[in-house]
């Protein structure tokens with residue numbers, strides 16, 4: 001029984017087109033030059049995992065088990081057994097199973113009887129920490145129920161730097177804190193079910209096009225300066241590591257010219273030393289481009305195990321890693337550390353107890369199928385048990401979809417509709433794909449209601465509640481299932497048109513309507529000529545309500561200001577629960593309470609060129625993050641450019657009043673930099689025997705052992721194992737990279753000391769409280785309060801005027817004065833900048849006035865609390 005994870009078809013087809021080109025070994029090609037100033041410095045060796053106290057018990061058990069493993073067994077569990085073969089190798093002799101790794105971040109991919117949850121971006125738009133967590137609990141239960149050991153999510157990179165970026169919708173929004181909170185709560189909820197979460201993709205995978213290395217061209221190089229890395233792109237990873245994530249997936253692209261999965265500075269230095277990551281790093285599917293260099297640079301698990309060109313039964317690891325250890329190139333302690341990290345994560349999540357094997361195959365929807373699907377001839381067996389893992393998860397999925405719905409505009413309070421309101425509905429996005437919700441594999445088409453983007457970040461719909469069905473359950477609807485405006489009877493003055501629009505994107509292995517993952521051809525315009533549909537409707541009807549299903553921001557200018565366009569709602573990507581969630585908002589069962597997880601600009605040109613998609617280049621495409629900290633609202637605010645709708649914007653049917661703001665100092669920060677982490681003692685990590693094991697530990701079994709074609713094995717033929725051992729004995733040296741050392745560093749980086757970094761960074765410095773009151777008398781509603789920090793003037797660090805630091809959502813507050821108190825916290829890290837010289841977080845002005853702005857949107861901040869006087873003021877002009 002096997003399962004299969006994401007695969008880049010693009011790479012595959014591409015490779016097949018070229019025939020079997022062998023690519024192997026250390027350096028594929030010389031590195032292309034990156035722009036001046038960007039360097040990928042050597043950082044060796046990989047720090048051993050196991051020194052963080054919260055993992056100590058798991059490492060002890062793991063070390064005991066790994067000590068009993070032969071070389072071939074250790075190597076076996078560090079790699080997949082090949083594309084479409086599913087799962088990692090195992091150590092059956094010792095009872096260590098194959099691990100099943102499965103997409104996606106929004107539900108178990110490519111199988112039946114699962115919930116297709118709302119996407120990450122939808123979850124981010126709820127701004128509701130409890131729902132983020134509740135969704136994750138449900139997702140974790142479904143992975144567990146299907147027997148998937150490893151959940152390939154959450155996605156926090158891409159961060160959403162580029163509005164057209166194809167996979168932004170898998171994450172929670174274009175802000176590091178929103179991403180971090182969404183990511184960390186997802187990890188917590190999933191891992192509490194005993195499933196290992198995988199935080200991905202580290203890092204800089206901000207566009208789809210040219211993301212991967214292939215035999216002709218290296219993947220895009222994300223050139224990121226150190227401060228920007230720390231304050232934006234790494235921030236959610238730090239928070240996820242702090243949450244104890246078991247696994248991290250390295251990305252396809254390069255960082256500063258060095259492929260992310262073999263970037264030693266990134267993996268050994270930033271991730272494993274500074275952030276103190278104790279779990280294991282796995283490669284994105286076919287993102288690994290070398291054997292020994294990747295091992296030295298901190299990769300721990302090769303997925304799916306194949307070389308860059310898959311399905312030839314060749315691997316950079318497996319039998320090659322075995323050889324690399326025998327010939328002395330990969331130090332034995334590096335292999336032991338890889339294996340121990342993986343086994344420790346398995347113990348840490350309790351998978352040694354009571355965790356059944358997978359009971360589904362992502363390869364077929366039939367009960368029986370090949371056990372080794374990539375093989376030419378494979379024995380068959382029962383691979384699908386059709387286990388229904390949904391429980392009552394539709395409820396949490398619907399709640400997320402509903403609470404994410406973001407009301408951008410509501411002129412004349414046209415919404416909510418009265419119970420008797422009849423509707424004329426326009427747009428194919430209102431009804432489920434007539435060919436069936438799963439008609440396009442991996443949702444690689446935009447037909448019918450858009451519930452998720454396309455690619456590996458998807459799940460099959462077991463059910464689909466579409467908007468038109470939900471509306472028809474409530475009222476009389478005339479549905480024009482078309483994207484070109486039809487002939488309609490002359491509307492009366494009170495008639496309402498509801499127009500459905502969509503904008504899709506996804507992963508680069510599919511091109512949908514000319515968009516190769518990123519929205520390269522559609523741009524930020526509605527698909528299917530949607531702008532025209534709205535304009536035509538607005539010319540006929542006095543009352544038009546626009547509902548948008550979208551992966552990200554759209555430019556709304558062609559019609560948003562038209563007098564008859566009364567209301568606009570973003571329903572984001574609702575997953576299977578697209579219908580009732582929307583109807584309950586439109587008809588006022590609940591007030592909308594979503595807020596934008598990104599800005600909606602007036603025009604795309606309001607962003608700098610660096611935030612566009614990099615096109616073709618000879619050699620390595622260079623994607624230089626020259627805008628630094630200034631993406632999304634940070635950029636617009638710096639330029640003084642007003643968006644159409646600001647980051648964090650979202651209306652309700654009622655109005656809220658923020659009163660009694662107060663700030664208190666929770667802990668006094670003793671100095672500008674955090675004190676060195678106490679108790680961080682790397683010498684408590686396991687110590688491994690450096691002796692190269694005997695070659696016999698790698699000998700492949702003799703007859704009657706039948707190799708399965710394309711299956712990847714960790715054994716070597718006897719003569720090859722002996723040759724490798726002879727190379728080591730003869731002192732043949734591997735050409736280690738400049739700056740290489742095998743000696744463990746004992747010092748703890750200033751910013752490090754525990755999972756996520758120095759724990760003092762999370763000391764709560766200030767707490768801001770306020771009372772939120774429902775100031776309306778008609779509708780109950782949930783309020784979102786957002787806290788942004790404004791740094792003191794003149795610190796010498798150029799810093800965005802306001803940056804989100806915390807947020808809270810209330811329960812539904814009763815009309816006519818229902819109220820709740822919200823609490824928002826500011827940690828040391830929240831008040832710090834990353835100082836590239838001291839390589840540490842520093843509070844640039846300890847005595848200075850930090851303004852903590854609170855409000856309902858990034859551009860509606862009328863209350864500020866001051867860290868110097870511990871006073872708050874209301875009725876201020878918003879800083880942006």
Ligand SMILES: *[C@@H]1O[C@H](CO)[C@@H](O)[C@H](O)[C@H]1NC(C)=O
Pocket residue numbers: 037038039040041223224225226227255256263265266
């Ligand atoms: C990328 O280059 C910048 C500028 O030299 C450097 O500060 C940063 O640490 C580098 N990042 C990585 C991951 O190598």
Ligand SMILES: *[C@@H]1O[C@H](CO)[C@@H](O)[C@H](O)[C@H]1NC(C)=O
Pocket residue numbers: 072073076081088089090091092093098714
């Ligand atoms: C490697 O894993 C495969 C798949 O589980 C298994 O058949 C094989 O026996 C393992 N090899 C070793 C050396 O245990």
Ligand SMILES: *[C@@H]1O[C@H](CO)[C@@H](O)[C@H](O)[C@H]1NC(C)=O
Pocket residue numbers: 144145146147148355356357358359385387
């Ligand atoms: C999956 O279902 C099969 C058959 O019902 C069962 O044997 C197996 O233990 C289940 N696995 C998990 C993880 O529940």
Ligand SMILES: *[C@@H]1O[C@H](CO)[C@@H](O)[C@H](O)[C@H]1NC(C)=O
Pocket residue numbers: 025026291292320321323324327328329727732733734
């Ligand atoms: C050892 O084997 C690996 C994998 O084949 C190879 O890349 C490396 O160059 C070899 N080392 C030596 C010293 O020959």
Ligand SMILES: *[C@@H]1O[C@H](CO)[C@@H](O)[C@H](O)[C@H]1NC(C)=O
Pocket residue numbers: 419420421422474475476
């Ligand atoms: C729907 O139409 C039917 C028949 O025209 C009418 O009886 C009914 O009252 C209408 N319902 C609403 C909610 O307008």
Ligand SMILES: *[C@@H]1O[C@H](CO)[C@@H](O)[C@H](O)[C@H]1NC(C)=O
Pocket residue numbers: 657658659660775
């Ligand atoms: C908001 O609350 C404050 C303090 O309780 C009060 O003075 C003010 O009138 C309220 N405003 C509204 C619109 O309710």
